[in-house]
Amino acid sequence: MPDVIHGAVSTIFQQINRLSEFVVNRQHRPRLMSNLLVTGSSGLIGSEVCTYFANKGWQVHRNRADVLTIMQKLQPTAIVHAAAQPSHDLAAKKPFEDFDTNAVGTMNLLEAAHRYVPEVIFVCMSTNKVYGDAPNELPLTEHPTRWDYALPEDFDGVKETMRIDQSKHSLFGASKVAADIMVQEYGRYFGMKTCCLRGGCLTGPNHSGVELHGFISYLVKCCLEGRKYTVFGYKGKQVRDNIHSLDVARLIDAFIHAPRCGEVYNLGGGRMNSCSILEAFELAETVSGKKMVCDYIDENRDGDHICYISDLNKIKTHFPAWSVSKSLNEIFEEIYRSWISRGRKSEITE
Numbered sequence: 549m550p551d552v553i554h555g556a557v558s559t560i561f562q563q564i565n566r567l568s569e570f571v572v573n574r575q576h577r578p579r580l581m582s583n584l585l586v587t588g589s590s591g592l593i594g595s596e597v598c599t600y601f602a603n604k605g606w607q608v609h610r611n612r613a614d615v616l617t618i619m620q621k622l623q624p625t626a627i628v629h630a631a632a633q634p635s636h637d638l639a640a641k642k643p644f645e646d647f648d649t650n651a652v653g654t655m656n657l658l659e660a661a662h663r664y665v666p667e668v669i670f671v672c673m674s675t676n677k678v679y680g681d682a683p684n685e686l687p688l689t690e691h692p693t694r695w696d697y698a699l700p701e702d703f704d705g706v707k708e709t710m711r712i713d714q715s716k717h718s719l720f721g722a723s724k725v726a727a728d729i730m731v732q733e734y735g736r737y738f739g740m741k742t743c744c745l746r747g748g749c750l751t752g753p754n755h756s757g758v759e760l761h762g763f764i765s766y767l768v769k770c771c772l773e774g775r776k777y778t779v780f781g782y783k784g785k786q787v788r789d790n791i792h793s794l795d796v797a798r799l800i801d802a803f804i805h806a807p808r809c810g811e812v813y814n815l816g817g818g819r820m821n822s823c824s825i826l827e828a829f830e831l832a833e834t835v836s837g838k839k840m841v842c843d844y845i846d847e848n849r850d851g852d853h854i855c856y857i858s859d860l861n862k863i864k865t866h867f868p869a870w871s872v873s874k875s876l877n878e879i880f881e882e883i884y885r886s887w888i889s890r891g892r893k894s895e896i897t898e
């Protein structure tokens with residue numbers, strides 16, 4: 549097996565010619581693996597995964613090639629599938645493109661892996677949107693700054709046993725469900741080592757941060773620029789759990805070293821890293837020393853979760869050495885510093 553990590557940068561399979569790859573030559577031999585294929589490696593998670601493994605002593609190169617040929621020729625030991633169309637709004641405007649990217653693209657990648665490297669470890673970045681709005685059925689109580697779960701059994705958050713059907717997903721959520729189920733099926737039916745990581749809010753200093761995607765990053769950016777941040781419904785008390793992309797990469801590493809077949813894991817920052825929008829305002833104001841400017845529209849986004857915290861107990865049981873290493877404060881600090889350094893180029897002042 550060649551002594552390299554391979555990472556696909558751009559596309560999935562239906563757009564074979566757009567697929568490119570990262571090739572990372574190992575300087576220090578890892579114990580268990582030799583090749584890694586990463587899709588979506590220009591994105592938040594894909595880029596963190598590439599950096600994480602490169603920092604373990606691998607040297608990065610880049611080129612473009614036919615992904616079927618890559619799969620056959622390079623025989624990756626592991627694949628991290630982080631390429632996706634991530635927008636609910638875009639999915640509604642361009643449903644075929646959304647489904648082609650999220651569902652068909654995943655299917656193509658899975659089938660190529662099944663044909664040419666059935667022993668590969670396949671990690672798919674899924675989403676908590678596979679549950680649609682079913683988590684909103686959990687009984688809640690209202691607190692001064694947040695909604696929270698009313699029942700003690702829900703304290704740690706949403707478990708992987710939450711149902712995924714008969715709820716409202718958005719077309720994006722539905723195309724991700726198709727991918728998630730297919731990844732599970734290649735594990736259960738063919739015995740492949742696959743898992744879906746159902747992300748909550750995955751973030752970090754490399755997040756692009758736009759209004760409807762990348763909530764903390766966008767919120768901190770608004771705070772810095774004095775730009776108005778619009779809160780949509782739920783009194784600003786809607787809760788999200790936030791995880792740094794480095795901790796996502798660390799979990800992927802743990803799975804690659806102890807893979808299982810057809811698993812699903814809810815992955816977020818857990819209760820310790822959860823905050824409501826109102827609480828996030830306070831954190832942003834603390835790191836930036838500036839006041840948030842906001843307005844409120846008394847209508848929530850369609851199907852938006854009211855309180856979503858990922859229950860991390862299954863992950864902790866399967867991978868006891870893994871835990872969330874970056875606190876919410878650290879995440880805000882890093883995002884703030886990242887916007888400052890990006891802002892120096894576009895004249896945001898500290």
Ligand SMILES: NC(=O)c1ccc[n+]([C@@H]2O[C@H](COP(=O)([O-])OP(=O)(O)OC[C@H]3O[C@@H](n4cnc5c(N)ncnc54)[C@H](O)[C@@H]3O)[C@@H](O)[C@H]2O)c1
Pocket residue numbers: 557558559560563587588589590591592593594629630631632633634649673674675676746747748749750751762
């Ligand atoms: N960031 C989050 O909060 C979050 C939450 C839950 C789930 N996820 C999931 O994690 C994964 C990674 O998310 P991210 O935050 O890094 O997103 P991102 O938008 O930063 O990166 C996605 C990458 O996919 C690539 N891509 C999009 N369409 C493509 C296509 N047709 N062919 C090839 N590449 C394509 C983009 O160029 C980009 O590099 C996605 O599957 C996403 O659904 C993310």
